[in-house]
Amino acid sequence: xxxxxxxxYVAGHTRRSQAAEENLRALCDFYLPGCHExxxxxxxxxxxxxxxxxxxxxxxxxxxxxLPGYRVIGDLSDRAKAAFLLGIPEVDGPAPEGQTL
Amino acid sequence: xxxxxxxxxxxxxxxxxxxxxIGGLPTGRPTLVAGTTGSGKTLFSMEFLAxxxxxxxxxxxxxxFDETPDALRRNAHSLxxxxxxxxxxGTWMFVDASLEAGEQTPTVxxxxxxxxxxxxxxxxxxxxxxxxxxxxxxSVFTRFADQDLVRRExxxxxxxxxxxxxxxxxxxxxxxxxxxxTRQGVEEFVFDxxxxxxxxxxxxxxxxxxxxxxxxxxxxxxxxxxxTIDPEDGLVIIPVAFLAPRxxxxxxxxxxxxxxxxxxxGGGVFRDAVVLLIGSYGGGKTLTALQFADxxxxxxxxxxxxxxxVTRGQLGRDAAGWDLDLDVMEASGxxxxxxxxxxxxxxxxxxxxxxxxxxxxxxxxxVIDGLSALERRATPRTLLDIxxxxxxxxxxxxxxxxxxxxxxxxxxxxIMETASIADVTLVLRDVEGPGEVRRAIAVLQTRxxxxxxxxxxxxxxxxxxxxxxxxxxxxHLLPDTPVLPRDPED
Numbered sequence: 001x002x003x004x005x006x007x008x009y010v011a012g013h014t015r016r017s018q019a020a021e022e023n024l025r026a027l028c029d030f031y032l033p034g035c036h037e038x039x040x041x042x043x044x045x046x047x048x049x050x051x052x053x054x055x056x057x058x059x060x061x062x063x064x065x066x067l068p069g070y071r072v073i074g075d076l077s078d079r080a081k082a083a084f085l086l087g088i089p090e091v092d093g094p095a096p097e098g099q100t101l
Numbered sequence: 102x103x104x105x106x107x108x109x110x111x112x113x114x115x116x117x118x119x120x121x122x123i124g125g126l127p128t129g130r131p132t133l134v135a136g137t138t139g140s141g142k143t144l145f146s147m148e149f150l151a152x153x154x155x156x157x158x159x160x161x162x163x164x165x166f167d168e169t170p171d172a173l174r175r176n177a178h179s180l181x182x183x184x185x186x187x188x189x190x191g192t193w194m195f196v197d198a199s200l201e202a203g204e205q206t207p208t209v210x211x212x213x214x215x216x217x218x219x220x221x222x223x224x225x226x227x228x229x230x231x232x233x234x235x236x237x238x239x240s241v242f243t244r245f246a247d248q249d250l251v252r253r254e255x256x257x258x259x260x261x262x263x264x265x266x267x268x269x270x271x272x273x274x275x276x277x278x279x280x281x282x283t284r285q286g287v288e289e290f291v292f293d294x295x296x297x298x299x300x301x302x303x304x305x306x307x308x309x310x311x312x313x314x315x316x317x318x319x320x321x322x323x324x325x326x327x328x329t330i331d332p333e334d335g336l337v338i339i340p341v342a343f344l345a346p347r348x349x350x351x352x353x354x355x356x357x358x359x360x361x362x363x364x365x366x367g368g369g370v371f372r373d374a375v376v377l378l379i380g381s382y383g384g385g386k387t388l389t390a391l392q393f394a395d396x397x398x399x400x401x402x403x404x405x406x407x408x409x410x411v412t413r414g415q416l417g418r419d420a421a422g423w424d425l426d427l428d429v430m431e432a433s434g435x436x437x438x439x440x441x442x443x444x445x446x447x448x449x450x451x452x453x454x455x456x457x458x459x460x461x462x463x464x465x466x467x468v469i470d471g472l473s474a475l476e477r478r479a480t481p482r483t484l485l486d487i488x489x490x491x492x493x494x495x496x497x498x499x500x501x502x503x504x505x506x507x508x509x510x511x512x513x514x515x516i517m518e519t520a521s522i523a524d525v526t527l528v529l530r531d532v533e534g535p536g537e538v539r540r541a542i543a544v545l546q547t548r549x550x551x552x553x554x555x556x557x558x559x560x561x562x563x564x565x566x567x568x569x570x571x572x573x574x575x576x577h578l579l580p581d582t583p584v585l586p587r588d589p590e591d
Contacts, residue, residue: 013213020210043216047223054197055216057245060206077210086206 004028004036005065009050010071011043011058018076020059023076026037031088063087108319111159111232111268114152115145115337121322122313127294131262131269133238136298138500141309142272145298146234147173148335149270151182153232154192161232162224162267163218164196166240167409194224200244208246214254220259225265226444233267239274259291293317295513297324303480307447308560328484329449339449350418350549355400355501358392362527365542365557367550370525373499374548375492377520379508380529384542385559386505387411388566390470391420393503398430402465406438406459410470413440423565435463448479452487454501456494466501473506480546529559532572541572 008024010017021040043050043058050053053062063070063086078083084090110124121123126132126149136142150161165173174184174194186191186536198217235258242251257291262269275297295314310325328338357376363369371375376393380386390406397404410418416438417427430436437458443451453508459467469491475484490505497504504523509528520526526545531538540559543554555571 009216011213011219012370014215016211016213023210043219047219049316050216051196051220051223054199055106055220056209057206057212058216059212059214059216069207073206073208074212082209 004032005030005039006036006064006066006086007041007044007053007063008061009041009043009053009055009058009096017042017059019063019077020075023064024061027076027079027083028086031083039051061086088095108316110319111153113149114156115148115336116334116378117326117328118517119309120312121326123321123337125318125321126270127267128268129263129266131259131271131292131293132296133292133296133297134270134272134296135275136272137275137277137300140275140298140300141328141336141488142298143167143173143236144273144330144336145296146236146270146272147182148299150185150193150232150234151177151180154187155182155423156544158192159231160192160194161227161234162194162196162221162228162230164198164221164233164235164505166198166200166244167236169199170195170197179332181333184301191228194228194230196220196224200240200418204288211250213430214241214258218258221258222261223267225267230267233262233265235269235271237272237274239272256291272552304516305480306483307375308480308483309449310338327449327483329447329453331453334453337453339452339486351499356396357389357503358394358396359389359495359566359568362389362542362566365544365553365568366525366527366547367389367552370547371503371549372501373496374501374524375495375522376503376525376527377523378505378527378529379520380505380527381508381531383531384560385529385566386507387419387470388423388561389414390468390505391416391423391425391571393466393564394430394436395425396437397464397466397501399434400465403435403462404466404468405456405462405464406436406468407458407470408438408440409439409443409469409474411471413438416440423563437464441586443474443478448475448483450485451478452491455491459494459498459500463498468503468505470505471507472504489516489522501541520545525552539572542568 001019005029008021011044011059024038025068028038039050043055053061057073060071060073061076061082070086072085109123109128110126111128112119112125112481113122121491128404134142134145147163150163153159153161156572161575177184184193188195191355196229197218221233224230241255242248245251267455271292294316297312299312302308309328309330311328312325313321313323318321326338329335333335351372353372355372356367357362378386378389380389387408392405394404420427427436427438431438440456446454455469472488475487479487492502523546528540528545529540529542530539540561541556542559543556545555557571558569560569
């Protein structure tokens with residue numbers, strides 16, 4: 001399976017930022033075990049990076065590879081939907097714990 | 102920055118705006134600038150920053166949602182603003198929030214505009230911005246599905262701008278020029294300072310106005326002010342832009358070009374006078390105007406001559422009939438003639454052209470022959486504003502000015518109102534005598550000097566215009582003026 005890279009932008013150490021990061025890690029562990037990288041950027045600490053990607057809303061996750069660079073805004077509380085919108089292939093078996101499609 | 106009524110002001114540098122705003126926008130506060138599509142919002146937000154840099158050395162951050170920075174850089178070039186240089190200097194910085202075509206980011210769960218605020222705050226701190234413009238709030242609403250969230254975030258944004266201490270302009274869309282304030286109907290409650298730009302079609306003419314709806318805790322001028330968008334000067338608010346106070350009044354008298362007329366107005370007109378000549382068609386208006394221009398030529402002074410409703414060729418032929426050679430006068434560099442029809446441009450644009458010609462040619466005299474022709478192109482209110490503005494321009498420069506106009510019906514038309522800003526008002530018209538049509542002239546008013554009160558006969562021949570004896574008969578020369586019964590002893 002190809003290696004997937006994601007960059008997540010958050011704004012400050014808020015509960016929403018934490019939830020978004022947890023959800024992203026959980027869905028990657030489920031759908032892409034062992035073949036993903038996640039980078040988390042705090043826009044309040046690195047506004048230049050946010051400027052480069054023209055990020056307005058946070059949290060936001062951008063699939064940096066493989067292309068195309070799908071983007072999803074929000075805390076990704078619906079992990080299955082988030083995975084679908086990020087173009088991650090479905091896997092057989094039960095959906096991640098506590099999540100529905 | 103100036104102090105006024107307790108609230109510090111930041112001058113925008115936009116022509117005329119700081120006069121109606123009594124100094125400028127409230128310093129350190131956000132101001133909402135609302136308007137329909139094409140009303141000039143983006144230009145206002147851009148000029149606020151650009152003129153802040155050129156006029157006051159204030160660095161500025163421009164947050165763009167609607168247009169790309171590249172499109173804005175191109176537009177700015179035509180106004181003489183070099184954003185690339187300012188960006189390199191660190192006096193101008195874009196926060197690019199423009200949307201790429203077809204770009205729509207899906208959402209899962211809750212979010213906020215934290216990154217946008219972080220970017221704005223970063224940009225402001227980085228260049229030490231004193232001004233921020235954001236164009237436009239309406240676009241933020243269309244970008245995200247959750248309208249309540251956007252509203253909440255915009256409150257936060259307004260508070261952030263407050264806390265950064267920058268003076269800011271935030272634009273927003275309106276659906277109609279005279280209905281409510283903003284599309285979402287909420288922003289006006291969030292902002293203490295609201296300006297509305299309008300662009301309406303009235304009598305088939307585009308009519309642009311600007312109104313300050315509120316400046317919390319401080320004063321401003323009320324009502325709608327006419328403005329235009331000049332390709333070089335940007336927003337120009339008329340007539341306030343040109344109503345600088347006149348410090349002194351000239352005591353020097355100059356000739357009208359007709360010795361008899363000079364005698365009627367008390368020995369020529371003052372050098373800074375605005376003369377209004379109301380006359381019927383073929384009544385000698387253009388002749389008077391040409392003689393007025395000739396007086397400048399003879400004195401070795403420059404004269405700018407704007408004629409409406411006549412071609413340069415016709416004007417030259419008329420002049421030749423009275424032994425005046427316009428070609429020779431123009432070749433000397435002392436006369437500049439522009440003959441045009443009102444229909445070729447809006448009245449505002451005619452005004453801007455005349456203003457530009459005045460600045461460039463620096464005439465001692467100005468003639469506008471056929472002011473009334475402009476009535477076809479403007480609402481009465483617009484025309485009056487233009488005439489008042491033009492009066493401001495010529496007075497400031499002590500340009501002896503002659504407006505000629507056809508008589509208009511009623512005393513409340515703009516032409517008659519123009520008389521209130523004129524220093525000398527002359528009426529020249531045909532009168533029916535027994536079995537013949539004759540011409541008569543009268544001086545209605547001269548400011549600051551005595552004048553002849555007689556209604557005198559005028560004759561025109563190959564040598565020009567001659568003013569003769571008072572008409573013995575009672576004539577009804579002045580519009581809407583009661584006629585005295587004839588004295589039986591007379």
